[in-house]
Amino acid sequence: MLDPRRLLTLRAVVRAGSMTAAAAELGYTPSAVSQQVAALERETATPLLVRHARGVLPTEAGALLVEHADVVANRLARAAEEVADLTALRAGRLRLASFASAGARLLPSAIGAFRRRHPAVRLSLELREPDECPDLLRDGDLDLAITFGYVPGPGLDTEGLTATFLSDDVVNVALPAGDPALEGTFTPTDEIDVSTLRDAAWIRDAGSLCREQLVDMCATAGFTPNIAFDSDDFPMVSGLVESGVGVALVPDLAVHQMGRRVVLRRLRPRVVRRIEALTLPHPTPATAAMLDVLRSRRAT
Amino acid sequence: MLDPRRLLTLRAVVRAGSMTAAAAELGYTPSAVSQQVAALERETATPLLVRHARGVLPTEAGALLVEHADVVANRLARAAEEVADLTALRAGRLRLASFASAGARLLPSAIGAFRRRHPAVRLSLELREPDECPDLLRDGDLDLAITFGYVPGPGLDTEGLTATFLSDDVVNVALPAGDPALEGTFTPTDEIDVSTLRDAAWIRDAGSLCREQLVDMCATAGFTPNIAFDSDDFPMVSGLVESGVGVALVPDLAVHQMGRRVVLRRLRPRVVRRIEALTLPHPTPATAAMLDVLRSRRAT
DNA sequence: CCCGGGCTTAAGCTGTACTGCATGCTCGAC
């Protein structure tokens, strides 16, 4: 493989028509350029220039090398330019992940704002459970993940990652509408003590964190929940609750997926999902920009 | 424009998966590689690698640069390879020039032999008068020229060029077939003294060297020729001679273009066109190969 | 808790490659 440095000086020489002119362009002395070309001719064991009284002309081999040098030079210039585009957010990509209910409720408006500000950045979003995200981030398969962790609760292993608090998602319990007076209301009015639900049958969200959370919460209250059903779909959970199969935990973000014949109550002690944005500690420009957007939404 | 050297080490690092492995491949210490990458990150003001416990992974910018580096590396390899092809005559071109009669008689078999030996070399041939060729060669517009110079005569200005003798082309005088006994013979048998032609009308080859040569020759013999006609076409010259318009100088190489009703005689003093191959002093491989072919033909 | 693999940093050295200058060459002008 030829020395690219020398190839580029050959290119400058041929374009300028003389070593002296090329040297002036490159900020060198003619002697330096001459030595570079001589070195390249040694490398290729081929004369590349024919020396004239008033400059030089390329041989066939020289002209061939200049063509390649043009491509190389263009690539080097484009490479620098594209990296600049990346940092200026005139290009690039942002790979997002989020859990389902945030993807549906929280992200769309943020994504819209981001796209208006940086239309050239390609966005992608995949649905991921919070506990999958840290490894995906660490492996470089993801740029930003919207996750949650239950409070109280163990939280995620975010070693080596940066977590940005976004909001708290309060968890309710969904009850079948036994009292006709409550039908049609989605606003959680009264609180209900967890221990009250000691004997209830539970319909459980199938997400791995939610599964554990239910068991942990009940253990704290001193009992083991009776799991009647696992489902990963809130409309279905809603149907099961309405049919009287059991009760279910439903965070605020998923409330809109509940049917009309379900009653929601706050829990006591209060259970919250802490929603965070997870990133690598040195975020890419696009990632940082999205964090800005998310933080600004939080304020409003 | 980025430093291509550093770009290529970045490529090696990403391909190897770690700086240490890349260093081993490149024959450097890990420290050297680390410094190169750090320099590139400074140049681009962008992190290019994310450091892990067991190696490194490229950031988006890093991956982008590696793509460009791949192209650069391929080009550098191809460039070296194609230059090697050129010197090994597996590629390249050979631009020939010759005067008309050599192009028709002397070159075809040489070109055939060359093509059999080096089929990958692209050949081109243009018709040029000898006095045009030195400048074309010096300007790099030509690789090899078949030329002639009259002996005795001034010869060409071949300063800075290399001339390879190929053959001597003896010049005859073409006379109208006044004697019916001579009709139908093309073999120049007897000689004729130039001074004998003092009063003849001349049909002159229009080629610049031939025009002068006729005048010079006659001046040496002590008279000025009476030019009746200039033509650049030997069949036409032949016709004019046959019609009795005048006499003409016809070298051996053009004899086959003469009609049947023309008589040819050697001149005294003998006039010869010295046929040479003209090249630059450091011929390209293809040019050298063609010189070999021409020299070997000369021997046979 | 220690160990090992890997990246980084600082310091020092080496070799590449640039400068400066003298030389040789060609061409054009006087």
Next chain:
DNA sequence: GTCGAGCATGCAGTACAGCTTAAGCCCGGG
């Protein structure tokens, strides 16, 4: 013919880029 301008080149000296060495740090695993 002589001289000067413009250009390429070679040599000696030098400076700096980039390498090595050595030490340190971080992280993950036994």
